[in-house]
Amino acid sequence: MRARWFYLGLAFVFSAWVLLPIYFLAALAFTERQEVFAWPKSFWPETLSLETISFFFGVDGVWRAVRNSVVVALLTVVLALLLGAPAGYALARYRFVGKDAYRILILLTRAFPIMILAVPLAVRFIDFGLYDTPLAVAIVHTALALPFAVLITSSLFMGIPKELEEAAWTLGCTNLQAFTKVVLPLALPGMAATAIFAFVTSWNEVFAATILTLRERTLTAFLLSVLHESPLPFRFAGGFFLIVPALVFIFMIRRYLFTLWGIASR
Amino acid sequence: MAGIRVDGIDKTFGEVRALETVSLTVRDQEFVVLLGPSGCGKTTLLRIIAGLEHANSGSVYIGERDVTHLPPRARRISMVFQNYAVFPHLTVFENIAFGLRMKKEPKEVVREKVERAAALMHIETLLQRYPAQLSGGQRQRVAVARALAVEPEVLLMDEPLSNLDALLRLEMRAELKRLLQSTKTTTLYVTHDQVEAMSMADRIAVMRDGRIVQYDVPIKIYQEPTDTFVGGFIGSPPMNFLRLKLERQRDHTVAQVGNLALPGPTKREGEVILGLRPEDLEVSPQESTNSFAAEVLVVEPLGPHLLLTLSLNGQTLKVTAAPDLPTRPGDSLWLRPIPARIRWMDPESGQAIR
Numbered sequence: 324m325r326a327r328w329f330y331l332g333l334a335f336v337f338s339a340w341v342l343l344p345i346y347f348l349a350a351l352a353f354t355e356r357q358e359v360f361a362w363p364k365s366f367w368p369e370t371l372s373l374e375t376i377s378f379f380f381g382v383d384g385v386w387r388a389v390r391n392s393v394v395v396a397l398l399t400v401v402l403a404l405l406l407g408a409p410a411g412y413a414l415a416r417y418r419f420v421g422k423d424a425y426r427i428l429i430l431l432t433r434a435f436p437i438m439i440l441a442v443p444l445a446v447r448f449i450d451f452g453l454y455d456t457p458l459a460v461a462i463v464h465t466a467l468a469l470p471f472a473v474l475i476t477s478s479l480f481m482g483i484p485k486e487l488e489e490a491a492w493t494l495g496c497t498n499l500q501a502f503t504k505v506v507l508p509l510a511l512p513g514m515a516a517t518a519i520f521a522f523v524t525s526w527n528e529v530f531a532a533t534i535l536t537l538r539e540r541t542l543t544a545f546l547l548s549v550l551h552e553s554p555l556p557f558r559f560a561g562g563f564f565l566i567v568p569a570l571v572f573i574f575m576i577r578r579y580l581f582t583l584w585g586i587a588s589r
Numbered sequence: 590m591a592g593i594r595v596d597g598i599d600k601t602f603g604e605v606r607a608l609e610t611v612s613l614t615v616r617d618q619e620f621v622v623l624l625g626p627s628g629c630g631k632t633t634l635l636r637i638i639a640g641l642e643h644a645n646s647g648s649v650y651i652g653e654r655d656v657t658h659l660p661p662r663a664r665r666i667s668m669v670f671q672n673y674a675v676f677p678h679l680t681v682f683e684n685i686a687f688g689l690r691m692k693k694e695p696k697e698v699v700r701e702k703v704e705r706a707a708a709l710m711h712i713e714t715l716l717q718r719y720p721a722q723l724s725g726g727q728r729q730r731v732a733v734a735r736a737l738a739v740e741p742e743v744l745l746m747d748e749p750l751s752n753l754d755a756l757l758r759l760e761m762r763a764e765l766k767r768l769l770q771s772t773k774t775t776t777l778y779v780t781h782d783q784v785e786a787m788s789m790a791d792r793i794a795v796m797r798d799g800r801i802v803q804y805d806v807p808i809k810i811y812q813e814p815t816d817t818f819v820g821g822f823i824g825s826p827p828m829n830f831l832r833l834k835l836e837r838q839r840d841h842t843v844a845q846v847g848n849l850a851l852p853g854p855t856k857r858e859g860e861v862i863l864g865l866r867p868e869d870l871e872v873s874p875q876e877s878t879n880s881f882a883a884e885v886l887v888v889e890p891l892g893p894h895l896l897l898t899l900s901l902n903g904q905t906l907k908v909t910a911a912p913d914l915p916t917r918p919g920d921s922l923w924l925r926p927i928p929a930r931i932r933w934m935d936p937e938s939g940q941a942i943r
Binding site for chain 2: 484486487489490492493494495496497500505508509
């Protein structure tokens with residue numbers, strides 16, 4: 324009984340640790356200016372208004388940054404899946420020399436600090452004329468999202484029995500048809516989870532986005548550059564708008580993440 | 590419809606030789622069972638015929654066509670897998686229709702053929718369900734219906750019943766046999782279950798260590814095993830093997846079985862193995878002619894007959910007897926081998942002596 328209360332208390336503290344800042348962020352993003360500046364703050368906002376949010380979107384450059392963020396994230400999703408799924412499939416289905424080394428190498432790319440990579444990349448991108456384009460940022464974000472895309476899809480494909488593909492072959496499918504007609508539909512929920520993961524990775528990334536863009540800022544990069552000189556309401560609204568997509572997506576893929584981790588979902 | 594011919598197939602997996610120059614001919618409309626213990630290469634041979642594995646050398650013919658280098662889809666075969674391999678994201682109808690749709694058959698034809706195949710397997714009422722809503726036996730029926738719907742030249746089955754429970758297996762066995770007799774589809778069927786092989790096959794190919802050791806009709810395989818392996822693998826309980834000394838007497842030989850002098854194979858010396866099926870001995874409580882005595886060790890009443898374990902000079906043998914035979918462990922019984930059923934084998938190679 325004692326232990327139970329202890330764990331409940333612990334769970335409460337941890338939840339509050341994560342949820343309270345999010346709550347305040349949301350609460351203050353939806354109130355009026357005076358209340359944002361007020362001190363001490365009340366736990367329950369006294370007024371509800373869209374004033375802060377509309378002010379935020381009224382600032383010059385915000386919409387453009389949002390659009391860039393979405394474009395970059397979608398490009399990242401497409402690239403990560405197009406490159407990651409075949410690699411995951413190869414890891415799941417074929418035996419080849421250096422397979423284990425390859426698997427570890429994929430993870431090691433995440434260990435390589437992007438700070439060191441960013442400056443030479445910026446120079447390269449200027450050479451190629453890619454600098455300050457959403458595509459440039461998307462390429463770097465793909466590099467970040469790819470390891471997870473490969474490993475998640477490979478475990479997805481491993482969960483699909485090879486006999487299903489073989490049955491499709493004997494029933495008249497080419498390898499590609501068997502993949503699109505049998506493997507892909509079965510892998511789709513997991514692929515969606517992979518896509519969302521890539522989206523969130525890209526949406527939240529700030530460092531590469533800041534280095535590689537000047538005018539075509541993504542939302543994170545834009546906010547980073549203007550935040551310290553902005554009024555408080557703008558900061559709250561910006562912060563709120565940054566975490567919303569991540570939260571929504573996490574809830575959407577929760578079920579798939581659970582199955583991926585072997586936790587039964589209800 | 591077409592026969593199958595495989596010619597000199599070799600297959601290695603790394604260092605392991607899975608198949609050693611295997612040749613096999615299956616006639617049109619024939620039901621052939623590949624039988625052997627696990628790891629004997631029977632599934633590998635089936636998969637090579639299906640085109641799912643590639644042989645290191647040798648060729649595969651289906652009908653008159655050389656399909657050695659063709660992909661599975663071009664071989665006009667269909668296959669039933671051990672774990673059913675029913676597509677979980679498609680309804681039963683779409684599963685059965687899958688091969689027909691790949692052939693781009695018109696809608697009407699697809700519907701008609703799916704319904705016919707479903708009726709054959711008695712799953713007409715399940716067509717709109719998903720595989721997750723089916724039992725194992727029903728899924729197996731879907732898998733067979735799917736394989737038959739495309740009207741293949743050759744049907745390949747890889748241990749299709751081994752995932753079913755015993756009662757269902759018995760039922761499906763008879764049903765499959767009836768079905769394949771009526772559709773007259775050339776079938777190659779892999780199993781490690783000798784009862785399944787005996788009961789269903791037109792001919793059985795017994796495999797061991799990547800070779801076919803005997804290929805014949807079931808009754809011949811049973812009564813005239815080519816070596817001690819086949820005799821021991823087929824039949825439950827397996828064939829008895831007694832090691833005996835041969836004595837040469839002028840132009841013939843005599844093998845001493847206890848107190849019985851049995852005429853042995855001519856042109857032989859030293860030791861031989863006597864192979865006798867448990868039911869190929871007549872059991873009698875009293876001394877009788879052409880019999881030898883043995884001591885009862887265990888009596889197992891199995892219903893239709895008694896299974897006796899007896900000892901003869903330190904060698905054990907299993908014999909079936911009438912269920913009403915009054916006997917107890919420690920008794921002496923007289924056993925008369927039926928002359929026509931006696932098999933002699935070489936003690937070194939295990940090969941039958943003809």
